[in-house]
Amino acid sequence: MSVKIEYHKFDVVVVGAGGAGLNAAQVASQYCKTAVISEVYPTRSHTISAQGGISAALGNLEEDHWHWHMYDTVKGSDYLCDQDAAEYMTKQAPEMIIALEHIGLPFSRTPEGKIAQRPFGGHTAEFGKRAVKRACYAADRTGHAMLQTLYEKSVAQGTHFYSEFYALELLVNDGAVNGVLCFDIQNGELHIFNAKAVVFATGGNCRIFQTNSNAHINTGDGLALAMRKGFSWSDAEFFQFHPTGIYGAGNLITEGVRGEGGILLNAQGERFMERYAPTIKDLAPRDIVSRSMTKEVLEGRGVGQFKDHTLLKIDHIGAANIMEKLPGIHELALVFAGVDCTKEPIPVNPTAHYQNGGIPTGYLSQVIKGNMEKEEFVPGFFAAGECASASVHGANRLGTNSLLDLVVFGRTAGEQAAKYAMANSIVSLKDDAGSEGLANLQKYANANGKYTFGEIWGELTRTMQTKMGVFRTEKLMKECYSTLLELEAKMDDYRVNDKSSVYNLDLIEALELNNMILVAKACTQAAILRKESRGGHFRDDYPDRDDVNFLKHTEVYLEEDCKTPRVDYRKVRLQPLTVETFPPKARVY
């Protein structure tokens, strides 16, 4: 079968159009010819759903310093983040926020007209002494305001957009990344983008869990594409289970609710976080709050018919305050919980929210390939945002650091990719460039077997939810892995009913499911081998952190079969750029 492929040449190709991708694109477009490839129209990317804020030590309402922010980030990460990246991000944060404001982001304001700030989980003054107002926000629509502003800016900047293009294969020639094979969802045509530099900003993968806050598109495609080409997924076992997902639906209720004074209650009406984090209580980092809530439920103090969740109370701050600062939350609680939060508490449960790890990068967003002995930057390959790991989140991300990560490392990736593109000539495509992605596409386009998306995805997400969730054990995770192998085998007996060339969502779901099974296997294998508890990875069989054996990044590669995870490790960069290292300490709040 002959296949027609359209070829394009660009200096920089950005895959993904969320906050990181668009910030990379608008910056790179200022220097060179830049394209953005996105599975959805850019304004449909998942950054749009971010609610509560973006942190920066602006000190608009009280004294604050980037060094305090850095400390919180390192401690929040359970000391697994790279401290050079944590310094880089927190130091750049204030200037980054100002840059966003200057391009139009409609931040909420203080009475004197400065950018307003509010408290968020794990953000403290003077190295842990008290909560601090550090999160800049646009009501509870910060991500929405940011994504649209960045889209508008990149339009103004002349970025070339290829929307509803789905990436099938990352192209590599002689060790250098030089392009992407894509599928035009609207008409089924194939495109190869040959580029001097490629930026991955493909987002997360929490759709592998049954209860999650993620959009349909968050299926780990970028990770799967990178892993199939011999790159790794760093710290794959660390997921963030956000404490306040709406019970039953998983949709997010921002931590900003607790930042504005909301509290968590158990069946006895007790504000239980006072017991678990006496200093900052409900504003403890997310891993700690999620575990505390789950413990309350396991010990019989859950609410509702099945005593299986807790309550988030916010009505005491007053309806007017809620409608001004948290209007979106009011709407979500009404639709997804049937609750008017100006009068009643919202039923909540932890929800899979964020992938803390990702494609490993240096603090300048260059993708790293490495292990404990050596590491090197991959020519032409950059990554930023949730799909990447600089690493600033380590084992647990602080609330509001995700939007900051997107824009800081997105901008850096854009600058570095442009710089790289201007200094290097294009690496030509291999003769068979795209053949692997094309073979995979044809496998599913012609799949006439037995199993369809609904049943396999259902079992995948139920399994991940019950066996790879907030509390883990070796036994559960091994069971999880065997189920994943069974599901993987079923993918060889799969059926795509839809044979149309136009907007074939059935085919896209098959490709996404195939990627989801791969990333689920990778993170489960990483979790089995990390025999300690740290941040978002908590094991009943190894409840303590073990810095002697596990203060290191996991790096999951694939074996040559491109299916079986091979778990390796890499050193944590404990040395910051200019300040002193924050040595690992017990994590108490």
Added chain:
Amino acid sequence: MTTVTFEIFRYDPDKDKEPYYQTYKVELRRPGYLMLDALNQIKWEQDPTLTYRRSCREGVCGSDGLNVNGVNMLSCMTKVEDLGADHIVVQPLPGMNVMRDLVVDVDDFFNKFIAVKPYLIRKSPNPDKEIYQSPEDRKKLDGLYECILCGCCSSSCPSFWADKKYLGPNAALRAWRYIVDSRDEGAEERLPILNDKHGVWRCHTIYNCVEACPKELNPTEAIMNIRKMLLDQQV
């Protein structure tokens, strides 16, 4: 368990000469079952070929505008029970070209949005700090910046259907969001684009856009404000 009949617009240009409607039965499996849950139930359990857009599933990404029993809405924020009907007709957004089933071509919609220069235009140099904006000035953006670009407004507008060049309520709303922003200095660049027979004068104050907006915004009011500004400038 309540079962509801869905009659859904189908069209695949690869095989269909013309569109048709296909009927499905959907179980409402819990209180508050959403239109998107219903579409997913059909796709994942009955007919994988049914095609529609969706992403965030919480009413902010704007992917899933649909016409349900004659009214534009987001599938992820609409409870089936709230429709008060056991027979539900689902169609693509009207006035836009259908690509397949419930998926419409939105390029024209986005191009019109871009045409009004939807970004902050500054002539003065920026300060080192943020550009100060009083809470009162910031409040002027409320009811404007929350637009999710779903297209429910423009595709409900008879003027938008009739005049293929009409910018539509969405573009006007976004233009006004920047014109009233105390930090913006680009009104004089945007007003001539809006002051066109395919611009704000094409609105006949039918208010369909206001009815259709899932975020309860008011594009007609934005259009009226722009017209007033244009008239004031002529005096």
